[in-house]
Amino acid sequence: MKAFILKDGPFVKNQVKARHLSLYLFIALIPLVLFAWIKNGIYPYLNQNMTFQEMCLPIILILATVITSIITHYIIQKIKKEKMNLYQWLNILNISFIFSLLLPIQTPLYWVVIISFIMMVLENCEPLKKYINPIVIGILLILLSNMLFSQGNLYYNAYEQKQLIDIKEQTMITNNQLSGYQVLVQPYGRILDFVLGSVPGGLGTTCSILLIFAFLYLCYKKAIKWEITITYILTVFGMSAFIGLFSKFGYWYPIYQIISGGLLFGAVFLATDPMSTPTTTAGKVLYGLCLGIITIILRYFVGCNESVLISIFLMSLFSMKLDDIGSIARFHFEKSIPIFICIWICILALGIFIGTKYQVEQGIDIYQKRESI
Amino acid sequence: MGYKLSDLRKMSNVTITEYLTPKYVYIPLASGKDDNVTTFVKKGDYVAIGTVLGKRKGINKVPIHSSVSGHVVGIVKKLYVTGEMVRCVKIENDGKENYIEPLTKKKLTQYTKESFLETILDMGVVGLGGKGFPTYIKYNTDKKIHTLIVNAVECEPYITSDTALMMEKCEEILETVDAIMEINHIDCAMIAVSKSNTELIHKLNKFIGTYLNIKVKVVPNIYPMGWERNLVRELCHTNYNDIPVEKGIVVNNVSTIFAIYEALKYHKPMIERVVTFAGDGLKKPCNVRIKIGTLAKDVIASCIGYQSVEEVQLVAGGPFMGSGLTNDNLALSPEVNCVLALPYEKEEPILPCIRCGKCATVCPAKLNPTGIDKAYRKKDLKKLKQLEVERCIGCGLCSYICPSNRNVRKQIALAKQRLREEEK
Numbered sequence: 001m002k003a004f005i006l007k008d009g010p011f012v013k014n015q016v017k018a019r020h021l022s023l024y025l026f027i028a029l030i031p032l033v034l035f036a037w038i039k040n041g042i043y044p045y046l047n048q049n050m051t052f053q054e055m056c057l058p059i060i061l062i063l064a065t066v067i068t069s070i071i072t073h074y075i076i077q078k079i080k081k082e083k084m085n086l087y088q089w090l091n092i093l094n095i096s097f098i099f100s101l102l103l104p105i106q107t108p109l110y111w112v113v114i115i116s117f118i119m120m121v122l123e124n125c126e127p128l129k130k131y132i133n134p135i136v137i138g139i140l141l142i143l144l145s146n147m148l149f150s151q152g153n154l155y156y157n158a159y160e161q162k163q164l165i166d167i168k169e170q171t172m173i174t175n176n177q178l179s180g181y182q183v184l185v186q187p188y189g190r191i192l193d194f195v196l197g198s199v200p201g202g203l204g205t206t207c208s209i210l211l212i213f214a215f216l217y218l219c220y221k222k223a224i225k226w227e228i229t230i231t232y233i234l235t236v237f238g239m240s241a242f243i244g245l246f247s248k249f250g251y252w253y254p255i256y257q258i259i260s261g262g263l264l265f266g267a268v269f270l271a272t273d274p275m276s277t278p279t280t281t282a283g284k285v286l287y288g289l290c291l292g293i294i295t296i297i298l299r300y301f302v303g304c305n306e307s308v309l310i311s312i313f314l315m316s317l318f319s320m321k322l323d324d325i326g327s328i329a330r331f332h333f334e335k336s337i338p339i340f341i342c343i344w345i346c347i348l349a350l351g352i353f354i355g356t357k358y359q360v361e362q363g364i365d366i367y368q369k370r371e372s373i
Numbered sequence: 374m375g376y377k378l379s380d381l382r383k384m385s386n387v388t389i390t391e392y393l394t395p396k397y398v399y400i401p402l403a404s405g406k407d408d409n410v411t412t413f414v415k416k417g418d419y420v421a422i423g424t425v426l427g428k429r430k431g432i433n434k435v436p437i438h439s440s441v442s443g444h445v446v447g448i449v450k451k452l453y454v455t456g457e458m459v460r461c462v463k464i465e466n467d468g469k470e471n472y473i474e475p476l477t478k479k480k481l482t483q484y485t486k487e488s489f490l491e492t493i494l495d496m497g498v499v500g501l502g503g504k505g506f507p508t509y510i511k512y513n514t515d516k517k518i519h520t521l522i523v524n525a526v527e528c529e530p531y532i533t534s535d536t537a538l539m540m541e542k543c544e545e546i547l548e549t550v551d552a553i554m555e556i557n558h559i560d561c562a563m564i565a566v567s568k569s570n571t572e573l574i575h576k577l578n579k580f581i582g583t584y585l586n587i588k589v590k591v592v593p594n595i596y597p598m599g600w601e602r603n604l605v606r607e608l609c610h611t612n613y614n615d616i617p618v619e620k621g622i623v624v625n626n627v628s629t630i631f632a633i634y635e636a637l638k639y640h641k642p643m644i645e646r647v648v649t650f651a652g653d654g655l656k657k658p659c660n661v662r663i664k665i666g667t668l669a670k671d672v673i674a675s676c677i678g679y680q681s682v683e684e685v686q687l688v689a690g691g692p693f694m695g696s697g698l699t700n701d702n703l704a705l706s707p708e709v710n711c712v713l714a715l716p717y718e719k720e721e722p723i724l725p726c727i728r729c730g731k732c733a734t735v736c737p738a739k740l741n742p743t744g745i746d747k748a749y750r751k752k753d754l755k756k757l758k759q760l761e762v763e764r765c766i767g768c769g770l771c772s773y774i775c776p777s778n779r780n781v782r783k784q785i786a787l788a789k790q791r792l793r794e795e796e797k
Contacts, residue, residue, distance in 0.1 A: 003684045005717040006699050008780055010769035012530070012692040012715075018724055018776040087724060130728070225730060279730030279743050323744055327760050330739040 022090035024223040028214040029097045033062060036204030039197060040105050044159035054158045058203055062100040064109055065116045069096040072120035095123060095135060098269050101204030102139045102262070104146065104154035115141050130320060133276045136313045143306055155200045177257070177299045178247060178354070184256060191252050194259040205265035215268045225272045227284040228291070232267045233258055235292020239351045246355025263295065266308035276316040282336055283319070283326025289343045291315050293350065300354045375595035375603065376735045376770050378530050387537040389647055390676055391662045394468060398441050398666030399451040399461035399704040402427045404505045408459050410437065416447045423473035423642045426462045435507045436497045439464060440644035440664040442471035451704040454689045456696035461666070461704050476639040481552035484637060489556045496636035497643045501628035502528060503690060505708040508633065511616065511623045512557060518618065521562040522608060523550055524626040525573065526592055528599030529691025531651040532711045535627040536573055537660040538647050542631055543580050549634040551584055562587045563608055569594040596693070597737055597768045628710070646707055650677050654685040654714030669703040669712045684717035693769040724777035732771035732781050738764040742771045742781045749788035754795050762788050
């Protein structure tokens with residue numbers, strides 16, 4: 001006699017599970033983790049610009065984050081009396097990797113441990129997770145602590161500190177985004193250096209080419225809310241192209257705005273955090289557009305270095321609201337048209353306003369200055 | 374909108390086997406969820422093929438015919454397509470195949486619109502796509518019908534009954550479509566075929582030459598392309614509220630067209646249909662022509678057989694929208710287009726929603742399941758209404774795609790039910 005098992009339909013299931021999505025993200029992060037160590041440790045060490053301890057620093061920071069996160073999460077699960085599954089393990093690894101890749105190299109180790117702990121506590125607060133991204137909160141806390149208790153630019157590794165000290169004396173390194181090539185790009189090399197990642201920044205956030213590959217891989221595996229990344233990047237690109245056009249900068253300008261300031265990393269790994277972002281297509285597009293606008297406002301009006309993190313933090317507070325708009329837009333697209341029109345007008349107006357009203361900081365050609373010296 | 378199901382296997386064998394001599398038939402006195410049927414026979418009565426056993430009450434007054442000749446054994450309860458037990462007329466088949474009226478051949482085009490409607494009502498023709506909606510209602514309109522869509526897109530994976538019927542009875546089906554167009558003054562007809570069904574496209578192109586107003590339309594190979602609303606949107610670029618006839622469009626699937634053919638040509642009641650028996654739990658999956666009321670158990674035992682697996686999931690219908698069955702004593706009614714036997718696989722644990730948004734992306738009704746779930750948990754009925762939960766067709770794609778293994782469809786069904794209860 002055959003046994004008939006009764007269960008609810010559907011009777012077929014997609015083979016891609018949550019653990020697979022986490023695994024794809026983990027795979028996408030591995031090259032960036034390696035890059036973080038090579039750029040901030042191995043390469044300068046091989047060029048004899050670093051001590052052995054300095055070479056190990058990036059991997060120590062990453063490991064400290066991972067170990068603290070895992071232990072904290074394990075303890076929380078024990079308290080909650082819940083079982084850990086493979087998805088959760090991979091998710092914790094991914095969160096700690098993303099967090100550590102954003103860290104400034106000079107962050108004190110004890111801060112990394114303390115804030116990793118806080119981040120994991122936030123990660124386990126179910127209601128909060130829909131409104132905030134724990135990684136963004138963690139990094140903002142790190143930056144706040146650095147601002148309060150440290151001096152100097154913590155993003156420079158030992159090698160960059162030695163290299164850039166001369167340049168700093170000769171040229172202006174400025175927060176004013178309306179500056180020329182000599183001020184924005186030349187102190188760090190060429191645009192290609194930004195593409196390859198050999199410029200100062202978070203541990204693993206600078207290599208644009210690796211980030212583009214990671215994004216393409218995640219899109220191929222359907223493991224990312226790609227609409228957010230694309231609209232975010234295109235908004236920043238479009239607005240800075242406008243600004244560049246009015247300020248008579250070259251084609252490099254909008255490209256620079258995308259590949260600098262951790263925007264690509266933020267757009268690929270932070271802005272697409274599933275929990276704190278909208279689920280509907282219109283919601284995702286609106287989210288990406290608003291992220292772009294806030295980033296530009298913070299960059300040009302406030303001169304803020306962490307424009308990407310702050311805009312993601314602010315927008316995640318409104319993700320549920322955007323989902324509501326997105327849900328209605330699915331049936332009555334005409335109702336969402338005014339919102340889109342307002343946003344596009346805002347983008348255009350801001351671009352023209354910044355491009356025409358603000359003074360351009362021309363900077364000094366450091367090579368000319370070096371020659372004159 | 375929909376989803377390409379590349380990883381689900383289709384049965385390649387589209388030939389039709391016959392099983393028309395069951396010892397007993399159990400003819401359900403129900404139609405879909407409506408079991409409000411007046412019974413005209415009692416234990417011991419002799420019935421011929423075509424004897425009216427019962428009639429649905431109300432607007433859907435379609436008669437239920439006997440599919441065999443013999444004596445009524447009694448009214449018993451048997452498993453129905455919905456997974457519930459319903460009243461059935463049990464008839465012992467005498468094998469004599471006595472018809473209540475001898476079958477006579479008629480000309481398909483001799484009908485007026487009124488006699489056409491009368492015939493398909495009297496012959497009990499209902500939609501054979503799974504819902505059992507009375508066909509005469511679709512044509513009974515004062516509005517001008519300008520388009521007839523013949524749905525040859527199998528609504529779910531594994532099901533091949535329409536393809537098999539179309540391959541075997543292509544000429545008859547085209548002839549019927551032409552006749553329906555002439556009787557109802559319909560301007561054009563479209564036969565919708567899935568892009569992946571190349572064999573059928575080839576066959577249709579071979580026969581369609583002489584029918585100038587019938588077009589073969591190839592539609593994307595996505596699920597649920599066979600859903601009436603999707604098909605109308607894809608082929609006619611329009612939307613409707615309740616039924617497509619509002620926009621002058623009628624949609625019938627291949628099996629229904631063939632049932633109309635038999636009703637018009639031979640005055641034959643709807644007593645047979647082709648059912649797909651598929652799934653890895655069966656030895657010889659195939660399409661079988663059966664008498665309405667035959668038990669699935671008898672068909673499987675006589676011409677299909679189970680694989681030697683310990684545990685089987687039996688489904689009446691397709692893998693997405695079908696109902697789970699507790700046993701194989703299923704009375705095959707006009708609504709059953711497929712019986713699926715799948716080896717039971719242990720289910721993965723259900724995880725909390727990760728808000729990946731895949732359910733919203735694939736939903737053909739454009740719903741936002743995560744929002745609906747949230748509103749349902751908060752008992753926010755205003756929000757549920759705003760999110761138009763009523764639009765859910767229960768296709769199950771959201772549950773299929775969910776990486777957290779959540780039965781999203783069930784949650785939406787509960788939300789829909791809650792809203793309906795509140796509105797009452």
